Structure formats: structure tokens, C-alpha cells
Amino acid sequence: xxxxxxxxxxxxxxxxxxxxxxxxxxxxxxxxxxxxxxxxxxxxxxxxxxxxxxxxxxxxxxxxxxxxxxxxxxxxxxxxxxxxxxxxxxxxxxxxxxxxxxxxxxxxxxxxxxxxxxxxxxxxxxxxxxxxxxxxxxxxxxxxxxxxxxxxxxxxxxxxxxxxxxxxxxxxxxxx
Amino acid sequence: xxxxxxxxxxxxxxxxxxxxxxxxxxxxxxxxxxxxxxxxxxxxxxxxxxxxxxxxxxxxxxxxxxxxxxxxxxxxxxxxxxxxxxxxxxxxxxxxxxxxxxxxxxxxxxxxxxxxxxxxxxxxxxxxxxxxxxxxxxxxxxxxxxxxxxxxxxxxxxxxxxxxxxxxxxxxxxxxxxxxxxxxxxxxxxxxxxxxxxxxxxxxxxxxxxxxxxxxxxxxxxxxxxxxxxxxxxxxxxxxxxxxxxxxxxxxxxxxxxxxxxxxxxxxxxxxxxxxxxxxxxxxxxxxxxxxxxxxxxxxxxxxxxxxxxxxxxxxxxxxxxxxxxxxxxxxxxxxxxxxxxxxxxxxxxxxxxxxxxxxxxxxxxxxxxxxxxxxxxxxxxxxxxxxxxxxxxxxxxxxxxxxxxxxxxxxxxxxxxxxxxxxxxxxxxxxxxxxxxxxxxxxxxxxxxxxxxxxxxxxxxxxxxxxxxxxxxxxxxxxxxxxxxxxxxxxxxxxxxxxxxxxxxxxxxxxxxxxxxxxxxxxxxxxxxxxxxxxxxxxxxxxxxxxxxxxxxxxxxxxxxxxxxxxxxxxxxxxxxxxxxxxxxxxxxxxxxxxxxxxxxxxxxxxxxxxxxxxxxxxxxxxxxxxxxxxxxxxxxxxxxxxxxxxxxxxxxxxxxxxxxxxxxxxxxxxxxxxxxxxxxxxxxxxxxxxxxxxxxxxxxxxxxxxxxxxxxxxxxxxxxxxxxxxx
Ligand code: FES
Ligand code: FES
Numbered sequence: 001x002x003x004x005x006x007x008x009x010x011x012x013x014x015x016x017x018x019x020x021x022x023x024x025x026x027x028x029x030x031x032x033x034x035x036x037x038x039x040x041x042x043x044x045x046x047x048x049x050x051x052x053x054x055x056x057x058x059x060x061x062x063x064x065x066x067x068x069x070x071x072x073x074x075x076x077x078x079x080x081x082x083x084x085x086x087x088x089x090x091x092x093x094x095x096x097x098x099x100x101x102x103x104x105x106x107x108x109x110x111x112x113x114x115x116x117x118x119x120x121x122x123x124x125x126x127x128x129x130x131x132x133x134x135x136x137x138x139x140x141x142x143x144x145x146x147x148x149x150x151x152x153x154x155x156x157x158x159x160x161x162x163x164x165x166x167x168x169x170x171x172x173x174x175x176x
Numbered sequence: 177x178x179x180x181x182x183x184x185x186x187x188x189x190x191x192x193x194x195x196x197x198x199x200x201x202x203x204x205x206x207x208x209x210x211x212x213x214x215x216x217x218x219x220x221x222x223x224x225x226x227x228x229x230x231x232x233x234x235x236x237x238x239x240x241x242x243x244x245x246x247x248x249x250x251x252x253x254x255x256x257x258x259x260x261x262x263x264x265x266x267x268x269x270x271x272x273x274x275x276x277x278x279x280x281x282x283x284x285x286x287x288x289x290x291x292x293x294x295x296x297x298x299x300x301x302x303x304x305x306x307x308x309x310x311x312x313x314x315x316x317x318x319x320x321x322x323x324x325x326x327x328x329x330x331x332x333x334x335x336x337x338x339x340x341x342x343x344x345x346x347x348x349x350x351x352x353x354x355x356x357x358x359x360x361x362x363x364x365x366x367x368x369x370x371x372x373x374x375x376x377x378x379x380x381x382x383x384x385x386x387x388x389x390x391x392x393x394x395x396x397x398x399x400x401x402x403x404x405x406x407x408x409x410x411x412x413x414x415x416x417x418x419x420x421x422x423x424x425x426x427x428x429x430x431x432x433x434x435x436x437x438x439x440x441x442x443x444x445x446x447x448x449x450x451x452x453x454x455x456x457x458x459x460x461x462x463x464x465x466x467x468x469x470x471x472x473x474x475x476x477x478x479x480x481x482x483x484x485x486x487x488x489x490x491x492x493x494x495x496x497x498x499x500x501x502x503x504x505x506x507x508x509x510x511x512x513x514x515x516x517x518x519x520x521x522x523x524x525x526x527x528x529x530x531x532x533x534x535x536x537x538x539x540x541x542x543x544x545x546x547x548x549x550x551x552x553x554x555x556x557x558x559x560x561x562x563x564x565x566x567x568x569x570x571x572x573x574x575x576x577x578x579x580x581x582x583x584x585x586x587x588x589x590x591x592x593x594x595x596x597x598x599x600x601x602x603x604x605x606x607x608x609x610x611x612x613x614x615x616x617x618x619x620x621x622x623x624x625x626x627x628x629x630x631x632x633x634x635x636x637x638x639x640x641x642x643x644x645x646x647x648x649x650x651x652x653x654x655x656x657x658x659x660x661x662x663x664x665x666x667x668x669x670x671x672x673x674x675x676x677x678x679x680x681x682x683x684x685x686x687x688x689x690x691x692x693x694x695x696x697x698x699x700x701x702x703x704x705x706x707x708x709x710x711x712x713x714x715x716x717x718x719x720x721x722x723x724x725x726x727x728x729x730x731x732x733x734x735x736x737x738x739x740x741x742x743x744x745x746x747x748x749x750x751x752x753x754x755x756x757x758x759x760x761x762x763x764x765x766x767x768x769x770x771x772x773x774x775x776x777x778x779x780x781x782x783x784x785x786x787x788x789x790x791x792x793x794x795x796x797x798x799x800x801x802x803x804x805x806x807x808x809x810x811x812x813x814x815x816x817x818x819x820x821x822x823x824x825x826x827x828x829x830x831x832x833x834x835x836x837x838x839x840x841x842x843x844x845x846x847x848x849x850x851x852x853x854x855x856x857x858x859x860x861x862x863x864x865x866x867x868x869x870x871x872x873x874x875x876x877x878x879x880x881x882x883x884x885x886x887x888x889x890x891x892x893x894x895x896x897x898x899x900x901x902x903x904x905x
Contacts, residue, residue: 017299017301017302019301019305020301024300024301027221028223028300031223032214033214033217033218033221034213034214034215035214036218036365036366036414037220037367037444038365038366038367038447038828039367039447039827039828040446040447041447041827041828041829043447043827043828043829044365044447044828046365073214074212074213074214075213075214075215077213078213079213079215080209080210080213080215081209083209083212083213087209087212087213090208090212091204091205091208091209091212092204094204094205094792094793094795094796096208096211096212096642097415097642097643097644097793097796097797097800098364098365098366098412098413098414098415098416098641098642099207099210099211099212099216099412099414099642100218100364100365100366100414100415101365102211102212103212103214106212136840136841139836140836140837140839141836141837143836144835144836144837145835146835146836147365147828147833147835148365149362149363149364149365149415149417149833150365150415150642150796150800151799151800151802151803151804151834151839152796152799152800153799153803153834153836153839154799154839154840154841154842155796155799156836157836157841158841
């Protein structure tokens with residue numbers, strides 16, 4: 001079937017088997033292998049991408065369900081030589097070892113920071129309303145759908161925390 | 177010409193004399209930008225023209241034969257290309273460093289989940305559908321799948337066992353406790369995958385593997401080829417932890433289909449297949465008996481284990497490996513009962529031996545500390561042996577005492593209260609600690625370093641499975657050649673390059689690092705000759721060569737590229753000394769008195785592992801190990817159905833690897849150490865040291881928090897509640 005997606009700002013037309021997942025459409029058909037397949041069952045988070053700005057497990061979305069959607073993958077954030085701030089912090093904080101869960105962690109963190117900015121509470125939030133303070137515990141809770149068997153968790157959260165500060169400031173400045 | 181080096185004598189500490197200052201430094205991983213931008217290409221991610229897609233089919237019986245495979249329903253699918261099985265098919269991945277094909281059982285089935293065929297189609301979706309359409313006719317045989325019915329092969333030194341029994345009888349204090357540990361899966365985040373591509377009779381395999389020098393031999397043997405006909409590429413590997421030491425069934429499946437079809441074939445295991453098919457860590461039952469005098473000094477130690485393996489596999493988990501030398505005690509005995517069962521075979525999973533052995537041993541030490549009435553740190557300090565207690569071999573650099581003292585101070589161990597003495601609401605708070613040790617090894621490894629002007633290239637078939645090989649090998653060459661680290665490029669993971677130790681057993685950094693060091697050292701000699709100076713009068717720094725009052729830019733001096741190849745192997749030092757990394761873990765937990773939930777609140781580890789080549793990547797290795805310890809202690813349990821041998825927790829939703837919320841920020845400290853007996857770079861492995869004892873520190877903290885000792889791991893809430901109830905709490 002004919003499917004049109006906007007991926008990292010580019011319109012892509014594809015002729016796909018209806019069984020193709022968004023993850024396989026990205027990896028095998030568009031050759032964007034940055035999004036990883038760790039389980040193909042929504043259990044690891046390695047395939048996390050943004051769909052219309054919100055994080056989803058691309059292995060749980062059929063490409064056909066994403067018709068017309070705007071998809072952002074890790075390739076869309078930055079490339080070597082022009083990494084975005086979060087990617088740079090992941091490198092600086094050693095927020096990875098093997099690197100296989102990493103694109104998912106970075107995309108999930110990107111989506112999570114937006115959720116926090118929008119005031120979405122989590123299971124461990126002090127209150128259901130009002131601004132979210134991204135403590136280590138908050139970040140850990142909100143990132144627990146992204147497994148890392150290398151267990152780079154402390155570095156991952158340090159990297160996110162370093163960016164949470166800057167993105168919160170940027171949001172504040174923008175508001176002012 | 178290749179420099180051949182045997183580690184027969186301590187070597188000068190050259191890396192402390194060179195002046196570039198990049199060694200030890202917490203430099204970023206050079207491949208980091210590729211990994212964080214999704215541009216590092218893993219095994220399944222190369223797109224080859226005409227590539228077909230394969231899906232493995234696994235056995236649904238525990239024992240018997242495949243009588244027939246009917247794929248007529250698959251033929252109805254457009255794009256179905258066929259089904260392969262037969263003589264060359266692998267039963268399971270090769271054991272680490274096998275260098276030859278693992279069991280190729282033909283139509284025989286030995287365990288549930290054994291790969292029995294591969295189905296190939298034009299697309300992954302069609303192959304997956306076709307695999308489900310196969311009708312497989314088995315002849316089934318009775319199989320032992322229940323540990324209670326297994327037959328055991330026993331290894332025991334009767335004299336040693338008698339000596340321990342005698343010492344126990346007369347001891348002032350004794351512990352006799354039995355612990356159980358669950359079966360564990362490596363569960364690397366990248367599922368095992370291979371792409372096979374033939375060019376005439378030359379086979380190129382892109383695969384997720386840890387030890388390419390051995391894997392090339394395994395592939396050649398499995399396919400009936402000469403070693404020269406195969407090439408393996410594994411530039412980036414999404415985690416290994418032992419699970420990718422040996423060539424896997426999907427590699428041979430892809431190679432068979434690709435040869436017949438005359439086109440490349442990709443086969444990636446599903447996550448469930450990874451759990452069913454890849455070598456696991458056996459469940460263990462461990463009996464610890466400790467005898468001590470009135471001052472808490474060990475007089476005897478018996479560390480016995482029961483574990484399981486499939487027939488035809490030689491590997492056994494070396495459960496008491498660290499217990500053999502970590503603490504003193506004259507009488508020592510280690511009995512092993514190996515049971516044979518028709519379940520997924522066992523093999524090396526991160527820190528085979530220590531990962532479960534120290535979980536039990538360090539818990540028993542805690543119980544002994546209670547019995548003697550000594551602080552657990554003090555008990556360990558009193559039992560540090562002067563030489564290997566079993567063999568009398570002298571130790572090389574030995575940092576256990578320093579780690580215990582440093583870790584205790586850093587953690588605030590003096591604030592530890594008595595059992596069940598601290599409570600915050602419904603949460604019981606406790607502190608625990610454990611010692612750590614992991615033997616160091618040197619494995620033959622070869623590398624080539626080429627210097628062109630002021631840029632160098634390191635080439636070896638070493639892998640980087642997240643361990644930091646790209647970083648440390650570049651740093652070693654940069655330090656030796658007086659270059660900024662970014663002027664050195666490491667090319668790894670290609671069997672066309674000189675053969676390395678591979679990544680396993682924590683020996684990768686020391687072994688492959690030494691080969692790079694030796695090749696670069698040879699280049700220093702060549703540079704000195706170009707300068708007309710003696711090598712010991714040469715200084716290399718920031719791309720400048722200096723000797724006496726002559727100074728030249730390497731960019732000018734090295735008009736034509738110069739290269740050196742070096743190979744290291746172990747020598748006399750491995751016999752004359754016992755080498756190990758050491759460490760100490762300290763942990764604080766909160767245990768919910770009603771729900772049994774355990775939260776790790778704080779964790780500090782101090783380690784002494786010789787020279788630390790890159791503080792950033794070494795630290796991540798230790799954190800990774802510690803988190804594996806937390807997983808083994810609290811959540812990880814590969815459960816099999818005893819009736820059928822079917823792995824039950826065969827996905828990441830039911831096999832619980834620690835997630836973000838399970839892991840606090842973790843403190844890691846390295847002590848300054850050089851191990852002159854280990855290798856010419858004075859470094860020891862850190863990849864498995866962090867796991868050794870880490871889980872015991874958690875469980876000892878649980879005992880301190882609750883006043884109750886759990887001996888069946890993982891300590892899941894149900895077990896905690898049952899233990900508290902049994903104690904009347
Ligand atoms: S691959 Fe999608 S969640 Fe694991
Ligand atoms: S970096 Fe290896 S799984 Fe996260």
C-alpha cells in the first residue's frame with residue numbers, strides 16, 4: 001500500500017506491505033537504521049521515535065497507522081560534527097557503552113523533556129499539577145521504559161539532567 | 177616483521193614516562209558521535225543489493241528428532257524462497273574461544289528452543305509468516321527437564337573435603353548455609369544477527385560477535401571452508417556479556433541459504449529466540465561452609481555447587497573461582513555436581529564464576545561476621561591472605577585492603593546500625609558490603625600500528641562491545657607516539673586485520689592494549705633511528721620528536737608511512753604470580769516491610785585493577801557490573817517450565833533486567849595501582865570485577881535492614897515477604 005510519512009522534515013512516499021512496522025519502514029525501507037530493534041515487542045524502548053512530537057515505540061506502530069505523521073528519528077537531531085546538545089551530553093557523560101539502546105534513550109529523553117515542559121506528572125511527581133522539577137528520581141521514572149543492558153543509566157540521567165537545565169531555561173526565556 | 181613478546185618478566189612503566197598525558201584521561205569515546213547520531217552500523221544494518229531475509233524456526237520439543245518439515249503452506253506465499261536445515265546447522269552458539277564448530281546435531285533435537293531450520297523470503301514479513309506455516313513432524317523422546325530428575329557428575333577432592341570437615345568440627349565459629357541463584361541471560365540489547373554474503377567461494381559475514389579470531393575458525397569449520405575463505409566484520413556490537421563469544425546458529429543458517437540462493441541473506445534472532453537459544457548462566461545451588469577461630473580468622477572453607485548443562489557441552493560455571501584465593505584458610509574444598517538436563521545449554525555470561533559464586537560466598541562471610549560478632553569489613557581485613565591460600569603462589573599487585581578501607585570511608589560505613597535498627601515509615605533501612613575479585617589473564621593478541629606523518633592508525637580484529645576498545649587503543653598509541661588522541665584512528669572488528677584476543681574474560685584491554693603498546697614501542701625505535709638517536713633519549717609529544725638538541729615535527733620526519741606489528745602472549749609471570757583485580761562494594765537499601773519491595777538507595781565501589789587506561793570508560797564498565805549485581809540479587813530470573821524445559825521468562829517484560837528506576841547514581845573510585853606482572857601496560861581487566869560481590873552487598877544490606885537472611889536469589893518481593901513471615905515479622 002502507498003504510505004506517505006514526513007521523516008526528519010522530508011516527505012517520503014513508500015509502497016509497503018501493510019504488515020510493515022514503522023520501525024522496519026525506517027530501518028529497512030528508508031535505511032535509517034539509527035532506530036534500533038531490541039525486542040520488536042514494545043518492551044525495551046530501543047526503537048523510540050517521535051511521532052507528531054510525542055515518543056512512541058516504533059515497533060508497536062504499523063507504518064500504515066503513521067500515514068501523514070511527522071516522524072523524528074535520532075538521525076534528525078544531529079550528525080557527527082553537528083550533534084545537538086543532548087547528543088553532545090550523552091558523549092560527554094558516557095551515557096552509553098555499546099550504543100545500541102542509545103538512539104532510543106535520546107529520542108525518549110527528547111520526548112520526555114517536552115512532556116515535563118508541558119507539565120505532565122509522573123508516578124513519582126510530588127503533585128499532579130504545576131511545574132515538574134526534573135530530579136534524578138523523576139528522570140529515572142520517566143525513562144524506565146528504555147532499558148540499557150550496559151547499564152549506562154547514571155550517565156544517561158546525568159546527560160539528560162544537564163540538558164533539562166538548559167531546556168528549562170530556554171523555555172523560560174521563550175516565555176518571557 | 178612482527179614483534180613477538182612473551183610476558184616473562186616485569187616491564188618498565190613506560191606509560192608513566194611518556195609525556196603526552198592522554199593515557200588514564202577520561203576522554204570521550206571516539207566512536208561516540210556515530211553512536212549518538214544513529215550512524216554506527218550494527219550487524220543487521222548493512223543494506224546489500226538483493227538481500228533476502230531469514231527467520232529461524234526453533235524446536236517445540238525437548239528431545240527427539242525432526243522427521244519431516246512440510247513447507248507446502250509456505251509455498252503459497254509470494255516471495256517465499258525456501259527452508260534450510262541439515263548437517264551444517266548449529267545446535268547452539270559455540271562456547272567462548274572454541275575455535276571450532278559447536279555441536280551440529282543434524283535432525284536431532286536436544287532442547288526446546290533449539291534452532292532447527294531457517295525460512296527465507298524476499299521480505300522479513302513474508303519470512304515470518306512462512307516460518308509460522310511450517311508443519312514440523314517430530315519423533316519425541318523422554319527428556320530430563322526437571323532439575324530434580326537430573327543425573328549428576330561429581331568432582332571432589334576427597335582429602336580436601338575431609339580436611340575441611342575436620343577443621344569445621346573444632347572451629348570456634350562455623351557457618352553452614354545453602355544459597356540458590358537463578359539462571360541468568362546475558363540479554364544484550366542487540367539481538368544476535370548475521371548477514372552472509374558470498375563472492376564465489378569467499379564468504380563475508382557481518383555479525384554480532386565478540387572474538388573474531390576464534391569466530392572465523394568456527395565459521396570455516398561449520399561451513400566446511402578453509403579459514404582463508406571467510407571474513408567476519410563486527411565493527412560495532414550491541415553488547416555481548418559472553419553471549420556473543422561464539423559463532424551463533426543464525427550465522428550458519430544465513431551462510432547456507434545465501435550460498436544456495438546466490439544472494440546475501442540476513443537472519444536476526446527474535447528476542448524470544450535469543451532467550452531460548454543463546455547460552456545462559458546455569459541456575460546454581462551453593463553450599464558454603466566456613467570455619468573460623470575466635471578472632472574470626474578462617475581456618476577452613478568449602479564452596480560446593482550444583483549446576484546444570486546439556487550433554488555434549490564442556491563448559492561448567494567456575495562457581496568458586498574467586499573463593500579459591502580471596503580469603504585465607506588452610507583447609508579448602510570445592511565440590512561440583514554437574515547435572516545433565518535437556519534445557520538450553522549453559523555458557524559464559526558476564527563474570528562466569530564470580531557473578532553467582534561471590535553472591536553466595538560474600539553473603540556467607542556476612543553471616544560469619546554476625547556469628548563472630550565482628551564488623552564485616554574487619555572480618556575481611558583479618559582474612560586477606562599473604563599468598564594464594566591454595567597454591568602458595570605470590571600475588572601480584574593486591575589492592576583488597578586498600579579498597580575496603582577507601583570504600584568504607586567514602587560510603588560512611590561507620591554510620592551502619594545494627595540489624596533492623598533503622599526505619600523510615602514502612603521502609604526498613606540497612607547497609608551492606610562485600611569484597612570483589614576477578615582474576616586477570618593475558619591472551620594472545622596482535623595489532624599493527626601505522627604512522628603517517630603525525631597521524632596514526634591502529635589495526636586489529638579486536639571488538640568494541642561497549643567496553644571502550646576504540647578509546648583505549650587510540651589512547652595507548654597516542655601516548656606512545658606523542659600525538660593528541662584525535663590524531664589516532666582505530667580500525668577494529670575485521671578479520672582481515674591482525675588477530676586479537678577478542679572481548680571476553682576481562683582480558684581484552686590488557687591483551688589487545690599490550691599488542692598496540694608493543695607495536696607503538698617498535699615505532700618509537702624506528703623514529704629514534706630516523707632521528708639518529710637512541711630510543712631511550714627520544715621524547716615524543718604533540719607531534720614533535722626530540723632527541724638531544726634536535727627537534728623535528730613528525731609530519732616532516734615521517735615522509736613515508738612506517739608500520740609495526742606486535743603480538744603478545746602470556747609467559748612466566750602467569751606462573752610466578754597470581755593476578756587479580758580487587759574491589760569493595762558498599763550499599764544502602766530500603767526494604768518495604770509490607771510489600772517486600774527492595775530499593776537500592778546508594779552504592780559505592782572502590783576498585784584496584786592496575787593502570788586505568790581511560791577513567792571514563794573504565795568507570796562505565798564498573799557501573800555496568802554493579803548494576804548486573806543488583807539485577808542478579810533482586811530481579812533477574814530465567815525460569816524454565818520443569819515439565820517441558822520451556823523457557824518461560826523469555827522476553828524483556830518477564831526477564832527483569834534493571835531499569836532506570838532500579839538504579840541510583842553510583843559512586844566508582846579507582847585506586848592508583850600498577851600491576852607489573854600483568855602485562856607491559858600494567859593494566860588489569862575491569863569488565864567483570866564490578867559484578868563480583870556487588871549483589872551480595874545488596875543482599876547483606878537487606879539482611880541488615882530486616883534482620884532476616886534471604887538465601888534464595890533473586891530476592892523478589894514474594895521471597896522477601898515469605899522470609900519476613902517465617903521470621904514472625
Ligand atoms: S524494539 Fe520496540 S520496544 Fe523494543
Ligand atoms: S549502551 Fe548498551 S544497551 Fe545501552
